[in-house]
Amino acid sequence: MMEWTILGAGALGCVIAGQLHQKGEQVGFMLSERHRGHFHPKLDLITLSGSHQLINSQPRFPEHSRKVECLLVFTKAYNVLDALKELRHLPKSTPVILFNNGMGLTEQVKALLPDNPLLAGVCNHGAMKEQDWLVRHTGKGETWLGPLNEAGKAWAHLVKPLAAALGHTEWGDDIALHQRRKLAVNAVMNPLTACNNISNGQLLEPRFSEVLEQLTDEVYQVIARLDGNDAETKEAYRRRLHQVIEQTATNSSSMQQDLACGRKTEIDYISGYMLTHADGLPVPVSQQLYDEIKKREDSMQRPAPGAKRQA
Ligand SMILES: NC(=O)C1=CN([C@@H]2O[C@H](COP(=O)(O)OP(=O)(O)OC[C@H]3O[C@@H](n4cnc5c(N)ncnc54)[C@H](OP(=O)(O)O)[C@@H]3O)[C@@H](O)[C@H]2O)C=CC1
Ligand SMILES: CC(C)(CO)C(=O)C(=O)O
Known part of the structure; x- marks a missing residue:
């Protein structure tokens, strides 16, 4: 039986691993260096119904990459390239599936792994993630899988076991279209909630109505131009965005959480991607939010004035 190797044993990677495991699939975790030499407890997954599921997974490190049969990448976008570079022995025939949010990595991953199905x-x-090896599944939604290169097209059959484990999962020949649909939601919700330190649902408060409207228009124009004939109508996009805001109203966006916890964000792959592809379209709100988040990220990395340097 093929083993699914999860690179990135964080929140989403653990939830997907847990769901695959529950369906009898074999799952292993390719771990970062900080786990080396540590005891690896069973993964404790809190399911949507609140029950605990204990999962016995196989810990792996880059020297085991020769044996990887199918690699699912669940690191943050800014870690993808470095994490893949560590897997020097990854067979050229192993399919690699990128699950990160945001866009802009495809060409670099193609250059790094020119032969692998991507x-x-x-x-x-x-x-x-509540703590290492304790992860909560907080919501169910649809999943799309699609090829990033020619060799990737031969792996459409992976949809079947993924659908059995994750629920609604479909193959999309034009996966970039589905990535942009998600980006269009993230490029509004993530920077606005992060900059204002609010929950997703607070975006619907009257004080944000003007900025929400302006940002929605900017993002729509850029994404619709990239989508060409496949673009959704502005009304359909607005409905979809509001649906996500309402469905996740009590949640905090990933960017809000990252910024509030002093972690790096995926802004370069979300708003940064939008700005790079604006190509003359006016995007002042996106630019302002992008600049603000980069400024806060930079200040987190600088030691506070008067702080002692570590020897
Ligand atoms: N959480 C969610 O609900 C959703 C997340 N996403 C996207 O999925 C991606 C992952 O998100 P999420 O799970 O929340 O993020 P997390 O930060 O929880 O998980 C990322 C994991 O990647 C691991 N990692 C980083 N570098 C390496 C490396 N070199 N080798 C092995 N592992 C590495 C980290 O491991 P360690 O901590 O051990 O260093 C960390 O556990 C993001 O792009 C996110 O936007 C998409 C949809 C929903
Ligand atoms: C859709 C949204 C904003 C839900 O929180 C998300 O994907 C994220 O937080 O990154």
Whole structure:
């Protein structure tokens, strides 16, 4: 039986691993260096119904990459390239599926792994890491899988076991279209909630109505131009965005959580991607939010004035 190797044992990677495991699939975790030499307890997954599921997974490190049969990448976008570079022995025939949010990595991953079948997954499940090896499944949504290169097209059959484990999962020949649909939601919700330190649902308060409207228009123009004939109508996009805001009203966006906890955000792959592809379209609100988040990220990395340097 093929083993699914999860690179990135964080919130989403653990939830997907848990769901695959529950369906009898074999799952292993390719771990970062900080786990080396540590005891690996069973993964404790809190399911949507609140029950605990204990999962016995196989810990792996880059020297085991020769044996990887199918790699699912669940690191943050800014860690994808470095994490893949560590897997020097990854067979050229192993399919690699990128599940990160945001866009802009495809060409670099193609250059790094020119022979491997490459795919992208667009996953709308929700996951939260409560601590190492304790992860909560917070929401169910549809998943799309599609090819990023020619060799990736031969792996459409992976949809079947993924659908059995994750629920609604479909193959999309034009996976970039589905990535942009998700980006269009993230490029509004993530920077606005992060900059204002609010929950997703607070975006619907009257004080944000003007900025929400302006940002929605900017993002729509850029994404619709990239989508060409496949663009959704502005009304359909607005409805979809408001549906996500309402369905996740009590949640905090990933960017809000990252910024509030002093972690790096995925802004370069979300708003940064939008700005790079604006190509003359006016995007002042996106630019302002992008600049603000980069400024806060930079200030987090600088030691506070008067703080002692570590020897
Ligand atoms: N959480 C969610 O609900 C959703 C998340 N996404 C997207 O999925 C991606 C992952 O998100 P999420 O799970 O929340 O993020 P997390 O930060 O919880 O998980 C990322 C994991 O990647 C691991 N990692 C980083 N570098 C390496 C490396 N070199 N080798 C092995 N592992 C590495 C980290 O491991 P360690 O901590 O051990 O260093 C960390 O556990 C993001 O792009 C996110 O936007 C998409 C949909 C929903
Ligand atoms: C849709 C949204 C904003 C839900 O929180 C998300 O995907 C994120 O937080 O990154």
